[in-house]
Amino acid sequence: MRFQLLVDFDGFWASLSRDIHEARGSAFVQTFSFEGDRIGTMLADALSASEARDKRILVDSFSRVVLSDKFLYAPGNWGDRNLRNEVKETRRLHAVLEEAAVQIKYGNPFGWSPRRFLTRNHKKLIEIDDQITYIGGINFSEHNAAWHDMMLRIDDREVASFFRDDFLRCWQGQSAKASKSLVGIELHTLNGHSNAATFSKVLKLIDDADSSIFVESPYVTFPFYDRLRDARKRGVEVTIVTPKANNWNHFADYAKWEAARCGIDLRLLKNGMSHLKAMLIDDRYLIAGSSNFDFLSYHVYEEFVAIITEAQLIADFRRQVLEVDLAHSERVEDQLSSHVSGWSRLRLRLFNKGLATLLE
Numbered sequence: 001m002r003f004q005l006l007v008d009f010d011g012f013w014a015s016l017s018r019d020i021h022e023a024r025g026s027a028f029v030q031t032f033s034f035e036g037d038r039i040g041t042m043l044a045d046a047l048s049a050s051e052a053r054d055k056r057i058l059v060d061s062f063s064r065v066v067l068s069d070k071f072l073y074a075p076g077n078w079g080d081r082n083l084r085n086e087v088k089e090t091r092r093l094h095a096v097l098e099e100a101a102v103q104i105k106y107g108n109p110f111g112w113s114p115r116r117f118l119t120r121n122h123k124k125l126i127e128i129d130d131q132i133t134y135i136g137g138i139n140f141s142e143h144n145a146a147w148h149d150m151m152l153r154i155d156d157r158e159v160a161s162f163f164r165d166d167f168l169r170c171w172q173g174q175s176a177k178a179s180k181s182l183v184g185i186e187l188h189t190l191n192g193h194s195n196a197a198t199f200s201k202v203l204k205l206i207d208d209a210d211s212s213i214f215v216e217s218p219y220v221t222f223p224f225y226d227r228l229r230d231a232r233k234r235g236v237e238v239t240i241v242t243p244k245a246n247n248w249n250h251f252a253d254y255a256k257w258e259a260a261r262c263g264i265d266l267r268l269l270k271n272g273m274s275h276l277k278a279m280l281i282d283d284r285y286l287i288a289g290s291s292n293f294d295f296l297s298y299h300v301y302e303e304f305v306a307i308i309t310e311a312q313l314i315a316d317f318r319r320q321v322l323e324v325d326l327a328h329s330e331r332v333e334d335q336l337s338s339h340v341s342g343w344s345r346l347r348l349r350l351f352n353k354g355l356a357t358l359l360e
Contacts, residue, residue: 001156001184003313007276007320009145012138013042015153019128023052028167030058030125032290035067035141036089043140044093048100052129055102058171060121061109063090068143069247107170108302115300119192121175122301123290124151127164131157135289135304137275148243148274150321152288152306152313154185162187163304175302184310190291190303198305199298202279202287203227205307209236209281214322216241217277219251219292220258229262237265241325244268256332267329280322286314 006012020027027050034040034057047055067086070077077083097104108121126134136151138144154160162180166189169176177191177198188198206213206227213231215224220240232238240259246252252268259266279287289304291297308314 001154001159001182003184003310003316004153004155005313005316005320006134006136006151006153008148008150009039009138012134012136012151013145016126016134017042017046019126019132020046020050020052023050023128025052025129026054026056026127026164027052027129028054028056028058028125028127028164029140030121030123030167030170031139032060032120032122032124033063033066033139033141033144034059034090035063036086036091036093037068037142039142039145040090040093040140044097044102047102048096055100056171057097057102057104058121058167059104059106061106062120064106065110068141105171107173118296119300120296120302121170121192122297122303123166123170123189125163125167125304127160127167130160130164131155133160133163135163135306137277137290144275146272148269148272148325149276150278150288156182158182159185159187170302184308184313186307186309188305188307190297190301190305192300192302195298195301195303201307202305205281205285205287206231211282212237212239212280213282214239214241214280215278215293216274216321216325217279217292217294218243218246218274219248219294221251221254221294223295223298224293225258228264229258232262232264238262239265239267239326241267241269241274241329243272243274244270244330245273247273259332266332267326268332269325269329271328274325276321276325278317278321280314280317283314283318285309286317288317 006015027047065072070083094104108119110117124136124138133154134151137149138151175191177194178189180187190198209231213236228238242255255266277292286308289306291303291305297303
């Protein structure tokens with residue numbers, strides 16, 4: 001089994017485009033966002049030119065209503081010509097793909113119940129020729145490609161078979177919970193209904209931490225903060241890196257509030273938006289995949305979670321992500337983070353409690 005950590009879009013695309021070009025059997029892509037812009041066109045062109053016999057793109061229905069982080073049907077966006085043009089370009093890309101024998105399907109249609117509306121397939125996956133797998137957090141749109149993020153490339157037939165099976169189930173609208181343990185990595189697919197059982201493994205690792213926990217994510221929430229808070233009280237060093245320029249401002253306040261409550265070492269990444277999600281526990285366990293360690297992942301999203309113990313990959317993560325991002329972050333001092341307004345704290349409490357009740 002060969003692992004390769006690919007940080008940010010350009011390095012990821014350089015690797016993926018070669019693999020798509022060399023594919024002969026299958027090229028399957030699963031993404032949360034696929035948009036008719038430069039990045040979406042790059043993917044469409046690569047798949048159209050590929051000689052693979054079976055080429056597919058599976059997109060969550062989120063992309064039917066949100067493009068460039070904008071809700072299509074919000075009154076403020078009705079007159080946005082650029083947004084409307086992107087809708088047209090996305091439809092054009094569909095036609096291009098169909099002409100090139102690339103199947104494209106939107107999964108997880110929206111429903112009227114709160115749970116059904118929020119149940120999204122949040123996975124990002126590429127499977128090539130039953131041999132190469134990519135998992136992580138990068139989507140196929142310009143604004144996502146500009147964000148700091150990472151993907152893991154795995155060259156292994158057993159891993160590819162595991163994820164191919166999951167892709168084909170999702171293609172049929174039948175996402176399932178599954179797990180597989182291999183040397184150096186433990187893989188889990190989450191179906192949006194029994195996620196808590198799988199995440200119990202991650203929470204147990206947090207509970208058993210001896211010395212350090214490093215988390216990088218833009219949207220950390222309960223129940224993960226609850227366990228991180230307990231770890232900090234036990235004397236474990238807990239460091240969280242989250243973007244200073246978060247695309248959802250609510251989470252910047254939330255991170256400051258939580259850090260102030262329990263003495264977490266909060267760092268704000270200064271170089272734009274970070275969508276990267278990973279957790280390193282005691283330098284022994286690296287948890288990565290598509291989950292943001294948030295309430296939606298815990299309750300209703302379909303996700304991938306990988307628990308990695310392979311020493312070289314963990315060393316690569318420290319060198320390419322942890323050390324670099326800490327160097328480009330600023331520490332939020334306790335006295336500053338404790339100044340989150342009383343209204344913000346009340347709003348955060350009500351929002352979190354309300355959402356938790358909604359998803360029960």
